[in-house]
Amino acid sequence: MDEFTFQTALAQKIDISCVQAFHTYAEIERMIEAAIKYHFAAVFTLPAFSSYVAKKLRPFPEIHTGGVISFPSGGDTSIQKMRQAAELLEAGCQELDMVMNLTAFKSQEYGDVVQDIIGVRRQSDSAILKVIIEAPQLSEKEIRKAVDLCVDGGADYVKTSTGWYPAHPSALEQIQIMANQAAGRIKIKAAGGIRSLETIYAMQQAGCNRFGIGLSSALALFRDIP
Numbered sequence: 409m410d411e412f413t414f415q416t417a418l419a420q421k422i423d424i425s426c427v428q429a430f431h432t433y434a435e436i437e438r439m440i441e442a443a444i445k446y447h448f449a450a451v452f453t454l455p456a457f458s459s460y461v462a463k464k465l466r467p468f469p470e471i472h473t474g475g476v477i478s479f480p481s482g483g484d485t486s487i488q489k490m491r492q493a494a495e496l497l498e499a500g501c502q503e504l505d506m507v508m509n510l511t512a513f514k515s516q517e518y519g520d521v522v523q524d525i526i527g528v529r530r531q532s533d534s535a536i537l538k539v540i541i542e543a544p545q546l547s548e549k550e551i552r553k554a555v556d557l558c559v560d561g562g563a564d565y566v567k568t569s570t571g572w573y574p575a576h577p578s579a580l581e582q583i584q585i586m587a588n589q590a591a592g593r594i595k596i597k598a599a600g601g602i603r604s605l606e607t608i609y610a611m612q613q614a615g616c617n618r619f620g621i622g623l624s625s626a627l628a629l630f631r632d633i634p
Contacts, residue, residue: 414633415446415447415476416446416447417628418605418608418633419446419447419563419614420447420448421449421450421476421608421617421618421619422440422619422620422621422626423448423452423618423619423620424439424443424448424450424451424452424621424622424626425439425451425452425453425474425620425623426453426622426623427454427479427480427570428622429454431454433457435623436453436457436460436624438460439451439453439623440461440464440540440628442469442623442627443465443468444465444471446630447470447471448471449472449618450502450503451465451469451471451472451473451474451504452473452475452476452503452620453474453475454476454479455475455492455495458473458475458496458500459485459499459500461473461500462500462528469547471502472501472502472503473499473501473502473503474504475492475496475501475504475505475581476506476507477493477496477505477506477507477508478492478507478509479570479572480507481507481510481552482506482507482510482511482540483509483511484504486520487525487527487585489524489527489528490527490528490530490531493506493532493577494532496532497532497534502534502536503535503536503538504523504528504532504536504537504538505535505538505539505567505620506525506537506538506539507539507540507542507570508524508525508526508541508557509521509524510542510545513550513553513554513557514523514550518557519605521557521561524558524562525537525539525557525562526561529561529563536564536565537562537563537565538564538567538597538618539561539563539565540567540569540570540599541558541566541567541568541569541583542570543568544568544569544573544579551582551585551589552589555589555594556568556589560627564594565594565596565597566594566595566596567596567597567599568582568583568586568596568599568600569599569600570599570600571599571601571620573600579598579600579601579611580607580611580614583596583616584614584615585617586615588615595618596615596616596617596618597618597620598611598616598618598619598620599614599619599620599621602619602620602621602622602625603628603629
C-alpha cells in the first residue's frame with residue numbers, strides 16, 4: 409500500500425477536533441485544511457462554529473461536519489439535547505456526539521439515560537449518532553451496562569470519553585470490554601490520549617471502529633507516518 413493510500417485509509421477512521429474553549433478560529437481553519445489534506449472522516453468543533461465548518465466543507469461531502477451535544481457534562485435535559493440536535497442538523501452537521509447523563513447513570517436511573525438517547529435519535533435519523541459514556545469514570549460492570557443502554561437507545565456508536573479527562577492507563581482494556589459487550593450490535597469510538605499508531609492499531613484489533621483525536625495530536629501523528 410503506497411503512502412497516500414495508507415494515510416487516506418487511516419484518516420478515514422479518524423475524527424479530528426477543536427472542542428476546547430481556548431481553541432481559536434485560526435486553529436479551526438487549520439483543522440479544516442488538515443481534514444481536506446488528509447481526508448479525515450469528520451471535523452468537530454463546539455456548536456457555535458458548526459455552521460462555519462459545514463460551509464467550508466460543503467465542497468468535500470466525504471468529510472463530515474460533527475457537532476457535540478450536552479458537551480462536556482451530559483447534564484442537559486432531554487428536551488435541550490433534542491433542540492441541540494435539531495440546531496446542529498440545521499447548521500449542516502452529519503455526525504452528532506452526545507454525552508450520556510452520567511449523573512442519571514450513576515444513580516441507576518437508566519430509563520432517563522435511554523430516553524435521552526432515543527430523543528436525540530428521533531430528532532436526527534439522518535445523522536450518525538455517537539454516545540459518550542466517559543468510560544474512565546466507570547467500572548467494568550458499568551461500562552457493560554452503558555453499552556447496552558446505547559444499543560437500546562438506537563445509537564450508531566458508543567464512545568469512550570470526551571477527552572476532557574486525563575488519558576486513562578486502561579483505555580485499551582476499556583475498548584476490549586466495550587467491544588465484547590457490543591458483540592457487533594453497535595460500533596466503538598475511542599477518544600482521549602491517542603498519540604501513536606501503535607495505540608490505534610491495538611485499539612483497532614480490540615474492536616474499535618473510529619478514533620477521536622485533537623488537531624495537534626492528529627497532525628503530529630501524520631507527520632510521523634514514514
